[in-house]
Amino acid sequence: xxTVTQSQPEMSxxxxxxxxxxxxxxxxxxxxxxxWYKQPPSRQMILVIRQEAYKQQNATENxxxxxxxxxxxxxxxxxxxxxxxxxxxxxxxxxxxxxxxxSYGKLTFGQGTILTVHP
Amino acid sequence: xxxxxxxxxxxxxxxxxxxxxxCSSQSGHNTxxxxxxxxGQGPQFIFQYYREEENGRGNFPPRFSxxxxxxxxxxxNVNALELDDSALYLCASSLVGGADTEAFxxxxxxxxxx
Numbered sequence: 001x002x003t004v005t006q007s008q009p010e011m012s013x014x015x016x017x018x019x020x021x022x023x024x025x026x027x028x029x030x031x032x033x034x035x036w037y038k039q040p041p042s043r044q045m046i047l048v049i050r051q052e053a054y055k056q057q058n059a060t061e062n063x064x065x066x067x068x069x070x071x072x073x074x075x076x077x078x079x080x081x082x083x084x085x086x087x088x089x090x091x092x093x094x095x096x097x098x099x100x101x102x103s104y105g106k107l108t109f110g111q112g113t114i115l116t117v118h119p
Numbered sequence: 120x121x122x123x124x125x126x127x128x129x130x131x132x133x134x135x136x137x138x139x140x141x142c143s144s145q146s147g148h149n150t151x152x153x154x155x156x157x158x159g160q161g162p163q164f165i166f167q168y169y170r171e172e173e174n175g176r177g178n179f180p181p182r183f184s185x186x187x188x189x190x191x192x193x194x195x196n197v198n199a200l201e202l203d204d205s206a207l208y209l210c211a212s213s214l215v216g217g218a219d220t221e222a223f224x225x226x227x228x229x230x231x232x233x
Binding site for chain 2 (some may be wrong): 042
C-alpha cells in the first residue's frame with residue numbers, strides 16, 4: 001500500500017517569486033513513480049511533473065522542478081517565477097511501476113495544497 | 120485540454136437511487152481508472168478497467184461497479200446512493216503497456232446526492 005501526505009493545506013506567493021510545496025510518501029514498492037498534478041478551478045487534473053524513483057537526477061519542466069529525497073521519502077515541488085495562472089490546487093501522487101517501466105495508472109493522491117499567486 | 124470526456128458534467132440524485140457516469144478515453148489508450156474526489160480532498164482510486172475487465176479496486180463497496188467497452192470507453196455505476204457519495208468523479212485514461220506512462224484526466228462529473 002502507498003500513502004502520500006501533504007502537510008500544507010494552503011500556500012501563497014507573490015507573482016515572480018519562488019514557492020516550494022512539500023510532500024512525503026510511504027511505499028513498500030522498490031520501483032515507483034511520483035507525480036505532481038495541478039487542478040485549477042476548471043477541475044481538469046493536469047500533470048505538472050513526474051519522477052521515476054530509480055532516477056537520482058531531479059526532474060525539471062521549465063519553471064517546475066522537484067527535490068526528490070528517496071531515503072527520506074520526500075518529494076517537494078519548486079515553482080520558480082510564479083505566475084497568476086499557477087493558482088490552483090496541487091496534488092502529489094504516487095504509483096507503482098510495472099516491469100516494463102510504465103505506470104499502472106492507479107494513483108494514490110495526497111490531500112492537496114491550495115496555491116494562490118498574488119499580483 | 121485532453122481527449123478524455125466525461126458526461127454528464129453535473130448530476131443531482133436522490134438517496135437510494137442509482138447513477139451511471141460515462142467516460143470516453145483518449146484515442147489510443149486502453150485503460151480507464153475512476154477516482155472519487157470529495158470536496159477539498161485528494162482523489163481516491165475506485166477501480167481500473169483494462170481490456171474490458173476490472174484490473175484492481177480501491178477501498179470501495181460492491182455497489183460501485185463499472186464497465187469498459189470495446190472502444191475503451193467506460194461507465195461507473197453506483198447503486199443505492201448515499202449522501203456521502205456526493206463528490207467529483209474523475210476518470211483517467213492511460214496506455215498500460217505502452218511507452219508513455221502519462222494518465223490523462225477528464226473534467227469530472229459533479230454528483231450531488233440529496
